[in-house]
Amino acid sequence: MSTAPPPAAPPPAPRWKPAPLLYASALLHAGALLATLLRPHWWPWTLGAVIADHLLLTGLGLWPRSHALGANWTRLPAAAAARGEVAITIDDGPDPQVTPQVLALLAAHQVAVTFFCIGERAAQHAGCVRACAAAGHAIENHSYRHGQNFSLLGPGAMRREIARAQQVLTPLGGSAPRFFRAPAGLRNALLDPVLQRAGLQLASWTRRGFDTVSTDAAGVLTRLTRDLAAGDILLLHDGHARRDAGGTPVILAVLPRLLEAIAERSLRPVTLRQALQ
Numbered sequence: 001m002s003t004a005p006p007p008a009a010p011p012p013a014p015r016w017k018p019a020p021l022l023y024a025s026a027l028l029h030a031g032a033l034l035a036t037l038l039r040p041h042w043w044p045w046t047l048g049a050v051i052a053d054h055l056l057l058t059g060l061g062l063w064p065r066s067h068a069l070g071a072n073w074t075r076l077p078a079a080a081a082a083r084g085e086v087a088i089t090i091d092d093g094p095d096p097q098v099t100p101q102v103l104a105l106l107a108a109h110q111v112a113v114t115f116f117c118i119g120e121r122a123a124q125h126a127g128c129v130r131a132c133a134a135a136g137h138a139i140e141n142h143s144y145r146h147g148q149n150f151s152l153l154g155p156g157a158m159r160r161e162i163a164r165a166q167q168v169l170t171p172l173g174g175s176a177p178r179f180f181r182a183p184a185g186l187r188n189a190l191l192d193p194v195l196q197r198a199g200l201q202l203a204s205w206t207r208r209g210f211d212t213v214s215t216d217a218a219g220v221l222t223r224l225t226r227d228l229a230a231g232d233i234l235l236l237h238d239g240h241a242r243r244d245a246g247g248t249p250v251i252l253a254v255l256p257r258l259l260e261a262i263a264e265r266s267l268r269p270v271t272l273r274q275a276l277q
Contacts, residue, residue, distance in 0.1 A: 017196070021068045022189060061151055064185025064204045070192030073179070073203040073233065073272070080275035081231030086267045087275060088113040088258070089205065090251070091142055091181065092212075092239030094121055094128030098249045099238045103135055105252065109259045111269045112136045116181045116203075119144035119165030121239060122172055129172040138271035139173030141165045141180045141200060151186040158194050166198070179203045179272050203272055208235035209254060215244050217253035224254070225261045233272075234258070 018026075032046035065074045076087055090113055093099050099115075106113060115132050117139055122129045133139055143150060144164040153161070162180060170176045180200040182191065187202075195202055209220035224234050236258075241249040262269055 019068060019070045019192065022070075022192075025189075058188070061188040061191075062186055064182070069187070069189050070195070071202060073201060075206050075233060076231045076270075076272075076275040078231070080270065081229075084230045084267050085270045085275055086228070086230060086232045086234065086262060087272050088234050088236065088269050089116060089181070089203070089272070090114070090236050090238050091116045092121075092146065092237045092241075093117055094125045094132070095239045095241070096125050096128055098241055098251065099125075099128045100131065101249075101252055102238050102255065103131060103137075105255050105259075106137070107135060109256070111259060112138070112271050112274065113269065114138040114140055114179070114271045114273075115238075116140045116142035116179075117165075117169055118142050118146045118239065119168040120146075122165075123168050126172055129169070133173045138179075138273050139169055139177060140203070140272065141169060141177040143180075143183055144168070146183045148183065150183045151188050153188075153190075155190045155194055158191055159198070162194060162198055162200070203233065205235040206232040209250075211250040211254065212237050212240045212242055215242050215250060217244065217250050217257075220250055220254050221257050221261070224258055228261065228265060228267070230267055 032049055035042050036046050061069060066072065067074070075081065076085055088111070090102065093115060094117060112135075115129075115137055117129060119141070129139060141162060142165070143161045145161065147161075150158070150161070166177060178199070178201060180195055180198075181203050185204050191202070207224060207226070209224045211220045214220055224236075236251050236254065238249075238251060241251050243249050244253065259269070
């Protein structure tokens with residue numbers, strides 16, 4: 001009687017490769033400890049050096065476009081830029097009132113974008129996410145709850161936030177997300193190893209329109225198109241979108257004009273995944 005072979009063991013998690021600054025930080029901590037043991041009277045200086053190091057790491061984590069804490073896409077790869085590609089990314093959805101209207105605009109222009117979805121909202125509005133994926137858009141990970149305290153979490157809590165969103169978004173999007181964007185772009189030095197072991201690439205942006213705080217569509221468009229060039233990653237929101245005086249979400253007024261500006265510059269919108277090809 002034949003028996004089925006045992007299931008294959010899962011592949012080992014990728015080994016974390018710290019950014020150079022994190023190597024330097026670890027060496028500073030080790031040096032400070034050694035100096036304190038050998039020269040106890042130096043403790044004010046060693047403590048000051050450690051505090052300064054922590055302040056530096058904290059500040060870099062609160063700078064969304066920083067590369068110092070690990071790999072971070074703030075522009076598309078050079079090959080994508082050479083092809084004249086740009087990426088429109090849309091955060092904080094899905095929103096059952098706004099997202100379908102965004103999809104209609106994108107379909108009219110035959111453009112694919114990247115939706116960074118909040119896992120909790122995706123679970124509540126699964127049909128919206130499926131519609132995005134069916135239309136050819138990429139579904140990526142924007143955490144499960146989008147908590148304002150994300151940058152204060154430890155590695156275990158971040159891992160759970162990201163993994164839970166992956167579990168929700170993978171079946172809805174048809175494939176596992178490959179990119180992660182931190183809530184508001186804010187993070188800490190503990191995020192990079194979590195992402196590397198999850199096989200996710202951190203992605204920020206080249207410029208954002210601030211359409212979650214501004215009701216001025218013209219101003220949002222100006223911020224997105226000023227010095228617009230191949231390789232740019234642009235940020236808009238279907239979730240948490242501000243509305244103008246008439247109640248229209250700002251993204252709906254900005255998006256058609258943004259697509260026109262991109263076309264006028266002979267650029268081509270792609271998803272972040274397509275930029276990897």
